[in-house]
Amino acid sequence: MASVRGARPDAIGGVVPAEVVEPATADEVAEVLRSTRGSVVPVGAGTKTGWAAPPSACDVLLRTTGLDRIVEHEPGDLVAVAEAGVTLDAFQRRLAEHGQMLALDPPEEGATLGGIVGANASGPRRLRYGTVRDLLIGVTVVLADGTTARSGGKVVKNVAGYDLGKLYTGAHGGLGVVVSTSWRLHPLPKAAGAVVLPVGDAEAAGRLAAAVARSTLTPTAVELSFVAGGRGELVVLFESIEASVRAQSATALALLGGGEERAEVPDWFGRRPEGPLVVRLAYAPAALPDVLAALPDGASGTASACTGVAYAALPGEADLDALRAAITPYDGSAVVLAARGPLDAAAHWGPVADSFGLMTRVKDQFDPARRLSPGRLLGGL
Amino acid sequence: MSQHLAEVAGTAPGAAAPRALRLAERLRARIGADRVLTDPAQLRTYECDGLATFRVRPAVVVLAGHRDDVVETVRMCARDGVPFVARGSGTGLSGGAMPVADGVLIVLSRLRSIVSVDPDNARVVAEPGVVNLWVTREAALYGQAYAPDPSSQQVCSIGGNVAENAGGAHCLKYGFTVNHVMGAEVVLSDGEVVHLGGTAPEHPGLDLLGAFVGSEGTLGVATQVTLRTIQAPESVRTMLVGFHEVADAAGTVSDVIAAGILPAAIEMMDALAIEAAEAAVQCGYPHGAVAVLVIELDGPRAEVDEQFRLVEEIAGARNAFETRIARDDAERALMWRGRKSAFAAVGRISPAYYVQDGVIPRTRLPEVLAEIGRLADEAGVRVANVFHAGDGNLHPLILFDDKVPGAAPAAEELGFAILDLCVDLGGSITGEHGVGVEKKSKMARQFTDADLDTMQLVRCAFDPAGIANPGKLFPTPRLCGERPGVRTADDRRDPSLGEVF
Ligand SMILES: Cc1cc2nc3c(=O)[nH]c(=O)nc-3n(C[C@H](O)[C@H](O)[C@H](O)COP(=O)(O)OP(=O)(O)OC[C@H]3O[C@@H](n4cnc5c(N)ncnc54)[C@H](O)[C@@H]3O)c2cc1C
Ligand SMILES: Cc1cc2nc3c(=O)[nH]c(=O)nc-3n(C[C@H](O)[C@H](O)[C@H](O)COP(=O)(O)OP(=O)(O)OC[C@H]3O[C@@H](n4cnc5c(N)ncnc54)[C@H](O)[C@@H]3O)c2cc1C
Numbered sequence A: 001m002a003s004v005r006g007a008r009p010d011a012i013g014g015v016v017p018a019e020v021v022e023p024a025t026a027d028e029v030a031e032v033l034r035s036t037r038g039s040v041v042p043v044g045a046g047t048k049t050g051w052a053a054p055p056s057a058c059d060v061l062l063r064t065t066g067l068d069r070i071v072e073h074e075p076g077d078l079v080a081v082a083e084a085g086v087t088l089d090a091f092q093r094r095l096a097e098h099g100q101m102l103a104l105d106p107p108e109e110g111a112t113l114g115g116i117v118g119a120n121a122s123g124p125r126r127l128r129y130g131t132v133r134d135l136l137i138g139v140t141v142v143l144a145d146g147t148t149a150r151s152g153g154k155v156v157k158n159v160a161g162y163d164l165g166k167l168y169t170g171a172h173g174g175l176g177v178v179v180s181t182s183w184r185l186h187p188l189p190k191a192a193g194a195v196v197l198p199v200g201d202a203e204a205a206g207r208l209a210a211a212v213a214r215s216t217l218t219p220t221a222v223e224l225s226f227v228a229g230g231r232g233e234l235v236v237l238f239e240s241i242e243a244s245v246r247a248q249s250a251t252a253l254a255l256l257g258g259g260e261e262r263a264e265v266p267d268w269f270g271r272r273p274e275g276p277l278v279v280r281l282a283y284a285p286a287a288l289p290d291v292l293a294a295l296p297d298g299a300s301g302t303a304s305a306c307t308g309v310a311y312a313a314l315p316g317e318a319d320l321d322a323l324r325a326a327i328t329p330y331d332g333s334a335v336v337l338a339a340r341g342p343l344d345a346a347a348h349w350g351p352v353a354d355s356f357g358l359m360t361r362v363k364d365q366f367d368p369a370r371r372l373s374p375g376r377l378l379g380g381l
Numbered sequence B: 001m002s003q004h005l006a007e008v009a010g011t012a013p014g015a016a017a018p019r020a021l022r023l024a025e026r027l028r029a030r031i032g033a034d035r036v037l038t039d040p041a042q043l044r045t046y047e048c049d050g051l052a053t054f055r056v057r058p059a060v061v062v063l064a065g066h067r068d069d070v071v072e073t074v075r076m077c078a079r080d081g082v083p084f085v086a087r088g089s090g091t092g093l094s095g096g097a098m099p100v101a102d103g104v105l106i107v108l109s110r111l112r113s114i115v116s117v118d119p120d121n122a123r124v125v126a127e128p129g130v131v132n133l134w135v136t137r138e139a140a141l142y143g144q145a146y147a148p149d150p151s152s153q154q155v156c157s158i159g160g161n162v163a164e165n166a167g168g169a170h171c172l173k174y175g176f177t178v179n180h181v182m183g184a185e186v187v188l189s190d191g192e193v194v195h196l197g198g199t200a201p202e203h204p205g206l207d208l209l210g211a212f213v214g215s216e217g218t219l220g221v222a223t224q225v226t227l228r229t230i231q232a233p234e235s236v237r238t239m240l241v242g243f244h245e246v247a248d249a250a251g252t253v254s255d256v257i258a259a260g261i262l263p264a265a266i267e268m269m270d271a272l273a274i275e276a277a278e279a280a281v282q283c284g285y286p287h288g289a290v291a292v293l294v295i296e297l298d299g300p301r302a303e304v305d306e307q308f309r310l311v312e313e314i315a316g317a318r319n320a321f322e323t324r325i326a327r328d329d330a331e332r333a334l335m336w337r338g339r340k341s342a343f344a345a346v347g348r349i350s351p352a353y354y355v356q357d358g359v360i361p362r363t364r365l366p367e368v369l370a371e372i373g374r375l376a377d378e379a380g381v382r383v384a385n386v387f388h389a390g391d392g393n394l395h396p397l398i399l400f401d402d403k404v405p406g407a408a409p410a411a412e413e414l415g416f417a418i419l420d421l422c423v424d425l426g427g428s429i430t431g432e433h434g435v436g437v438e439k440k441s442k443m444a445r446q447f448t449d450a451d452l453d454t455m456q457l458v459r460c461a462f463d464p465a466g467i468a469n470p471g472k473l474f475p476t477p478r479l480c481g482e483r484p485g486v487r488t489a490d491d492r493r494d495p496s497l498g499e500v501f
Helices: A026-035 A088-096 A113-119 A164-168 A202-213 A242-256 A285-294 A320-330 A345-349 A356-366 B005-009 B018-031 B040-046 B067-080 B132-140 B158-164 B208-212 B246-258 B271-281 B301-317 B329-340 B342-346 B362-379 B407-424 B440-446 B449-462
Strands: A002-005 A019-022 A040-043 A060-063 A070-074 A079-083 A136-142 A148-152 A177-184 A191-199 A221-227 A232-240 A260-262 A277-282 A300-304 A309-314 A333-339 B060-063 B084-087 B104-107 B114-118 B123-126 B181-187 B193-197 B221-228 B235-243 B265-270 B291-299 B322-325 B352-355 B382-388 B396-400
Touching: A026 A060, A026 A136, A026 A177, A040 A113, A040 A177, A070 A088, A079 A088, A079 A113, A088 A113, A113 A164, A113 A177, A136 A164, A148 A164, A148 B449, A164 B208, A164 B449, A191 A202, A191 A242, A202 A221, A202 A232, A202 A242, A202 A285, A232 A242, A242 B301, A277 A320, A285 A309, A285 A320, A320 A333, A333 A345, A356 B208, A356 B449, B018 B060, B018 B067, B040 B060, B067 B084, B067 B104, B067 B181, B067 B221, B084 B158, B084 B221, B114 B132, B123 B132, B132 B158, B158 B221, B181 B208, B193 B208, B235 B246, B235 B301, B235 B329, B246 B265, B246 B291, B246 B301, B246 B362, B265 B271, B265 B329, B271 B329, B271 B342, B271 B382, B271 B396, B291 B301, B291 B329, B301 B322, B329 B342, B342 B382, B342 B396, B352 B407, B362 B382, B362 B407, B396 B407, B407 B440, B440 B449
Parallel strands: A019 A060, A040 A060, B060 B104, B084 B104
Antiparallel strands: A002 A019, A070 A079, A079 A177, A136 A148, A136 A177, A191 A232, A191 A260, A221 A232, A221 A300, A277 A309, A277 A333, A300 A309, B114 B123, B123 B221, B181 B193, B181 B221, B235 B291, B235 B322, B265 B291, B265 B382, B352 B396, B382 B396
């Protein structure tokens, strides 16, 4: 396998790996973990560098982009199996040949399936299809000691044993290196259309989003682009058969009391905001107006309006603690995705919950020597 | 410190469990005498769940009336190293809620308040003993529904659903319990109370809730659950289609999915299951049908209408000889009644039966059904099939006469042969009923030792002493101190089973 010593110093938070390895098979991944003693940070394409806190150490950067085989696709079962380094784009192209898709749409170009699982990345279509945890039906991982283990399988319905795929989702490589993934697929929609409406302020947007959420419409996504304290634009995307897209769009126009039908979504749709400090906010879905009101002046971003998730770019000097305190009543959290300077784990993730002791025990069971992505998880795990 | 499971759970079958009985005395003082049962006659009620072939009388039953009763009980169990088992409504079909002989059974069915209904956030917070159907009834007041709908929905509890990651007819489109549980308050096996997930869709940190759902009571006791509700669809249309050939019915299922249609449900019943359902509830299924499908579509009217028409066409091309379309809610309910009562109805045509639960990739349906038929003929046993066809989730009902010596083991053997078939085709030994005590030996058929050891890591993090529902789910109980890969050679008889007949 390819191995580079003295890697380029473009590391996160000043942490430079001593070595970069690029295994091409699951066995090679196991070999790396068995034969090294120090810390190992698994990465995919390198699109979500800032999503976890910087590691406390990185002896080996283990890049999984070489694990790039689509192992199996059975169109009649709406299921496919692919290695961790397969990019979402490549996967979608292959599935589209059979009129199918993996219903995930995180925007980072070139992102790998392993990285998407590791970072629990999602996009606007989560409203309709859910997220990684809803679509990942099986996973193969290599643990810190080199053990290769599988959980789940390649049938959609399966309750044999613990669902470890859920644990690896969002674990940022801290519990093991994902080498293979199996997914529940969906048919590609036959038609699409959007209703786009400018909104005056956050409260108005929240009210409209709530009306859509409480209606019998089944949009794939309801996205709001906003500037804190200012105006925004609401997009309701329908994907179905032609007749249904038309009928639902008409109903949406009436429900929203305005707007226009468009064949395409606006440019900003599904993009992450950019700025000195980018956070992912999660909160009780109906609290959207309150969460937007809690954002500091100068903030802007997008919200997946009916789901309780938003991405915001904040001014560099924004007070994260104050923001976190303000959204606590809505079960809110704010996780940093990008920051100008390095942040410690506490500043990156925010406060820990009462389950943190349990989380620590899980980490200690899977990675007793704390070798995998050390320090990158919540609470500096 | 961690004790070996054999020490924790093992006493001679039927022997009085002094530790547990002393614990009962202290529990009476703390949570009330009327909530702590030790009278053998009263304990009998709790010997088994829906899988009555496995019975164990617990030493103590605690009827929890408040969350704190659960905390108190678990704390005392932890201090004395006494195993405990949570029980919801006891409808489980894999023996998950089967007690441990010298342990405590914590009955949660009295914790049955719906704590809050919040239609704007699409959340319902419920105590674990709340019955599945009540959640939907409550949500319906606001035009919403709770999607997971096990056939036992009129009696099974939300806590039991979470523990089993229960499915149901509408899971084809809407997903399983795990896709609808947002948060849980859990009493860990040392009595600590933790909150996993919550109202928001995401929380920083590891997804412990995802691991907890479906853990069959081995990772702690859920004392409160936050569920996600969905908006009731604009339109729901249901059809019942009759076929002369099982293969045509199975082929219709694949064709519908291949056409890019995702129905809310596709359920299938074969001739024997139809016969049983007719005998029980007179649902009026097509006369002479060898297989029927109940197909339901829901969503926006325009979409449902067009796709419904397409499904009719597909079934026609597969030689459907009769298609009935429900004209109103009453007709729709009747179509579903035949399906939902099928398990119980089989009791009318056979003195005894055994329900299996396996999964295969949907495209293998015709082949698997033929193979099940062949295996059944070979064994001289009748099998009725009624199942979630859209998910490839089979429920062969294996009929036998319990008065005939050897009939029960033969039925069980056939059931296990069917599970092997499922694994060989890339499927699973359980799609919704769980592993429990019944199928733990089959886990090693589906998973490698390394896979199972990795699952044990989770167990050891949550329950290092191994006192939460021991003896379930895993083929070999292991000490949490052991590192993966280090296994003792002797495959000990599992003592936690106690008295099994
Ligand atoms: C300490 C450190 C040093 C670095 N040094 C260099 C360098 O010298 N040269 C260079 O080009 N880049 C370097 N990078 C950048 C790196 O390649 C990536 O940009 C970045 O770390 C991770 O990209 P990404 O994995 O977020 O994207 P994604 O691939 O989308 O991954 C997202 C998350 O998932 C995790 N993950 C990814 N794949 C897997 C998997 N298969 N199994 C389990 N978890 C997975 C990742 O750890 C990450 O937390 C370094 C990164 C770090 C952390
Ligand atoms: C006629 C019939 C039809 C059925 N149809 C379906 C179906 O369509 N789909 C399906 O999925 N299942 C079905 N089942 C099986 C059963 O109803 C489900 O498994 C159900 O989820 C069990 O709920 P319960 O409250 O009865 O749990 P119990 O049987 O009481 O317990 C089941 C398991 O959950 C654990 N448990 C219970 N409560 C808690 C708690 N609060 N915290 C932690 N652990 C707990 C127990 O220890 C045990 O391991 C059916 C059963 C019957 C009898």
